Amino acid sequence: MRDDELVHRRVFRAPRALVWRCLTEPAELAQFWGPRGVTTPLDGIVVDLRPGGRFETLMVGEHGAHRMVATFTVVEPPARLAWVEPATGLHTTSTLEDLGDGRTAVVIHQRAVPEPMRSPEARAGFASSLDELEVHLARLGQEARS
Template sequence: MTVAAAIPEALRRLSIVRTFDAPRALVWKMWTDPAHVAAWWGPEHFTTPVVRMDVRPGGAIHMVMRGPDGADFPFDGRFVAVEEPERLVMRTWVRREDGTTWFDVEQSFRFEEMDGQTRLHLDAVVIEAGADALGPLTGMEAGWTQSLDKLEAHVLAVTGD
């Protein structure tokens, strides 16, 4: 597996830290319950009408994000590690129409309890990517930031704050 030279080093890794005003058990549930994931996953103006997750090491992931223009963006993956309620690691990939890998990213999420709040540490590493994946990888930080904004709003809606 390789990352094309066209993908700059700065786009191969991403780290985000975000604090949620909710207990760790609730934030964990938001990441592992498909009904909750469907409510917040994806960048602004995207929905995620299909969420299938077998939350266990080796368990499959299949999601379809839908853009504001109605275009669907399916992806698959596997859970690498599940250590409730502290850590999730998953690999997700997008395939081209011919079945080859367009890009493959390993994402680690650490959930830290802090006086009734949860600090989330997100780390993403591009494992494989073709030169034609520059566009989506350029948007990875904005996409995750917007997804986490939606998660924050969903947490507030669920907790009633």
């Protein structure tokens, strides 16, 4: 792995279809996207889920707002999703593997990661977003059982 690459791995106690839904539907993304302490308003999310389609999020925190604009390069439901951010050149590929027992393994591989996004603080922020996804998936699972 090169210095400008990051790989995040997480196993979620949720079926792959539900994890896919959370990663691709604006109403779900608004519940967890961005590091802890940041909100992502629903009206700031654009998901045109097709290769060449637009992916946009507006993250708002105490230090201001950050807009991420990307173009989907791969959309293979429910297994693989990739995009590139033209402003930075960052490439992100998410792979979802059904573990066959109600759990899903997610591997997020990022290439051409800008230096500021490789800092320990930025990595912790990314991990906190995955923590929030885990909480959201658990909440959805409880709602489904109710």
